[in-house]
Amino acid sequence: MSSGRFRKNRIIYSLLLALCILGFWLFEQYYRPDPFRSAETTGTTAFFPELYLPEFEGGQIVHHDFYSLAYSEPHEQAAWVAYTLQPDHLSRARRKRPYYVEDPKVPTRSAAWWNYRGSDFNRGHLCPAGDRRFSEWAYNQTFYTSNISPQHPDFNSGVWNRLEMQVRRWCKKYGKLYVITGGVLSGGLNSIGEEAVSVPEYFYKLVFRGEGTEIALIAFLIPNQPSEEPLEAFMVSIDELESLSGIDFYRQFPETLQKRLESKIAHGNWEF
Numbered sequence: 001m002s003s004g005r006f007r008k009n010r011i012i013y014s015l016l017l018a019l020c021i022l023g024f025w026l027f028e029q030y031y032r033p034d035p036f037r038s039a040e041t042t043g044t045t046a047f048f049p050e051l052y053l054p055e056f057e058g059g060q061i062v063h064h065d066f067y068s069l070a071y072s073e074p075h076e077q078a079a080w081v082a083y084t085l086q087p088d089h090l091s092r093a094r095r096k097r098p099y100y101v102e103d104p105k106v107p108t109r110s111a112a113w114w115n116y117r118g119s120d121f122n123r124g125h126l127c128p129a130g131d132r133r134f135s136e137w138a139y140n141q142t143f144y145t146s147n148i149s150p151q152h153p154d155f156n157s158g159v160w161n162r163l164e165m166q167v168r169r170w171c172k173k174y175g176k177l178y179v180i181t182g183g184v185l186s187g188g189l190n191s192i193g194e195e196a197v198s199v200p201e202y203f204y205k206l207v208f209r210g211e212g213t214e215i216a217l218i219a220f221l222i223p224n225q226p227s228e229e230p231l232e233a234f235m236v237s238i239d240e241l242e243s244l245s246g247i248d249f250y251r252q253f254p255e256t257l258q259k260r261l262e263s264k265i266a267h268g269n270w271e272f
Contacts, residue, residue, distance in 0.1 A: 048067070048068055048082045048083060048084050048178065049178075052082070052178055052180075052208075052250075053068065053082055054070070054080050054082070054180060054247045054248060054249045054250075054251070055247065055248040055251045056070045056072070056079040056080060056246070056247050056248075057246070058072065058073075058074075059071060059072055059079050059080075060072075060073065060106060060107055060108065062103065062105045062106055062146065063105075064105070064141050064144070065137065065138070065141060066083065066127070066132055066135075066137075066138040066141055066142075067081055067082065067083035067127040067141070067142075067147070068081070068082045068083070069081045069082070069126075069146055069147065071103070071106045071108075071110060071146050072185055073108045074198075075185045075189070075197070075198035076110070076111035076115070076195050076196065076197040076198065077110075077111065077146070077148070077149045077150075077182075077183065077185070077197060077198065078126055078146055078147065078149070078182055079182055079185050079245075079247065080180055080181070080182040080247060081126040081127045081147060081180070081181055081182055082178070082179065082180045083127045083131070083178075083179055084176060084177070084178055084179070085131055085167065085168070085171045085176070085177045085178075085179055086171065086175070086176045086177075087171060087172060087175060087176070088134065089131060089132070089134045089171070090134075090168055090171060090172060091133040091134040092133065093133045093134065095129075095133055095136060095139045095140075097129075097143070098140045098143050099113075099143070100113035100123060100143050100144075100145050100148065101113075101143065101144060101145065102144070102145050102146075103144040103145060103146035103147075105146075106146050110144065110145045110146040111145055111193065111195045111197045112145065112193075112195065113145055113148075114193070115192055115193025115194065115195050115197045116148075116150065116192065116193065116197070117193075119150065119192040119193065120153075121150035121151060121152065121153070121192060121199060122150070122151045122152070122153050122156040122157075123145075123148040123150075123151075124148060124149050124150065124151030124155075124156045124160065124203075125142055125147060125148060126147050126148065126149060126181050126182055126183075127142050127147050127179075127181070128142065128164045129142045129143070130164060130168070131164070131167075131168070149182070149183045149200060149203070150192055150197060150198075150199040150200070150224075151203070151224060152224050152225050152226065154225075154226035155203075155222075155223075155224050155225055155226055155227070158226055158227065158228075159222055159226070159227045159228075159229070159231070159234075160203065160222065162231060163205055163220060163222070163231055166231060166272065167179060167205070167207055170207065170209075170270065170271075173271065174209050175209065176209065177207055177208070177209050178207070178208050178209065179205065179206070179207050180205075180206040180249065181203070181204065181205040181206070182200075182203070182204060182245075183198075183200025183202070183203050183204075183224070184200050184201065184202040184203070184204060184221075184244055184245050185198060185200060185245070185246075186244075186246070189201065199224070200224055201223065201224055202221055202222065202223055202224060202244070203221075203222055203224055204219065204220060204221045204222070204236075204241055204245065205219070205220045205222075206218075206219045206220075206238070206241065206249060207219075207270075216269035216270070217238070218235065218269075218270045219235065219236050219237070219238055219241050219265075220234045220235055220236065221234055221236045221240070221241060221244070222234045230272075231272065232272060235265050236265060237265050238250070
């Protein structure tokens with residue numbers, strides 16, 4: 001073989017190798033199979049009214065079949081997760097826990113589950129798996145990594161779990177509820193893993209029911225640490241929660257309704 005032909009073949013092989021490497025890179029970056037895509041519904045709004053979705057500057061809005069979220073890329077987790085809880089959602093059906101998977105709908109990719117490995121923090125659900133046992137698909141979709149946040153183990157299994165169970169009791173008593181929840185994301189937070197997943201110092205949960213101007217609302221702000229305090233000790237006003245979180249929870253509500261809902265700490269309309 002002549003040296004010229006050899007050089008030509010080497011160039012061709014080098015180009016083919018480069019194309020293969022580029023192809024594998026593109027495949028890894030952009031091919032995101034969705035193992036939890038629902039076969040039961042074509043809904044994409046999580047049954048949560050658009051009017052009630054919060055506003056978070058810089059958040060990537062994602063709609064799954066059974067909840068919505070705003071993903072904060074700098075913190076590698078959701079700034080808020082919003083979902084509806086109805087009495088017919090309350091189920092004790094046993095479901096097999098799936099593996100955590102990256103959210104295929106987050107454009108910048110959600111943080112991988114292995115960031116939590118060896119961190120001493122739990123993969124804390126925001127939309128609880130326990131609120132989605134009514135459907136295999138609904139349950140599985142809570143295991144997207146966009147729906148988890150680093151939680152102290154005794155917080156996750158303690159006061160946070162108590163609040164989740166209280167919300168289910170309210171649903172059974174009052175009917176359909178709207179829930180917005182997440183960690184308070186701010187500058188200077190500690191982080192875990194190679195992707196620097198922020199560890200919130202506080203978690204919040206906002207629950208309301210009713211329609212139009214007839215809305216009953218209650219909000220909680222709880223430190224990410226163990227606590228035996230009663231849930232009532234963590235009740236806050238929406239004004240306080242918005243100031244701390246930087247989230248506008250009722251941007252589309254009439255001004256008079258916002259003032260009525262946001263300035264007070266609600267209690268009387270919710271039985272503990």
